[in-house]
Amino acid sequence: METTITKIEGKTVVAIEGRVDTAxxxxxxxxxxxxxxxxxxxxxxxxxxxxxxxxxxxRVILGIQKTIDANAGTLELINVQEAVKSVFNITGFxxxxxxx
Numbered sequence: 175m176e177t178t179i180t181k182i183e184g185k186t187v188v189a190i191e192g193r194v195d196t197a198x199x200x201x202x203x204x205x206x207x208x209x210x211x212x213x214x215x216x217x218x219x220x221x222x223x224x225x226x227x228x229x230x231x232x233r234v235i236l237g238i239q240k241t242i243d244a245n246a247g248t249l250e251l252i253n254v255q256e257a258v259k260s261v262f263n264i265t266g267f268x269x270x271x272x273x274x
Contacts, residue, residue, distance in 0.1 A: 177205045185216040191223035194231030203234045210238045215247035222253035227261055239271065250274055 175198035178189040186209055194202055209217055217238075227235075242249045252274045254262070262268040 175201060177202065179205070179209075182218075185218050187218045187220055189220040189223065193226040193228075194224060194234070195226065195228040196230045199228070199230040199234050202231065203237070206234065206238045207241070210241040210247070210249075211245060212247070213245050215242065215245065216250075217242060217247060218250045218252060220252050221255065221258055224255065224258055227258050232261070232265060232267060235267065235271070248272070 175190065175192035175194055177191070180187045180189075188206065188209070190202065192198070206217070206219075209215060219235075239249055250272045251262075254273055259268070259273065262271060262273060
């Protein structure tokens with residue numbers, strides 16, 4: 175898994191490439207946690223190149239969403255592939271995540 179961080183129009187965009195699984199979820203958390211702790215942050219996860227997400231990856235996303243909510247920020251997921259979107263739907267994550 176690889177991540178690329180860019181700032182676009184007041185938003186921090188993190189492009190995620192590859193698999194988010196047990197082996198890579200801690201790495202993703204290390205990238206996202208500091209960004210989520212910023213007050214009023216507008217974080218966008220670009221999932222166009224994310225091939226897979228496991229339960230450990232879902233835990234990271236859930237933790238990031240909770241941190242962002244506590245800091246009055248926003249989290250959006252964009253360009254989510256159908257296979258990953260299906261995981262979000264099955265697990266109920268699509269009920270509270272802002273997926274575009």
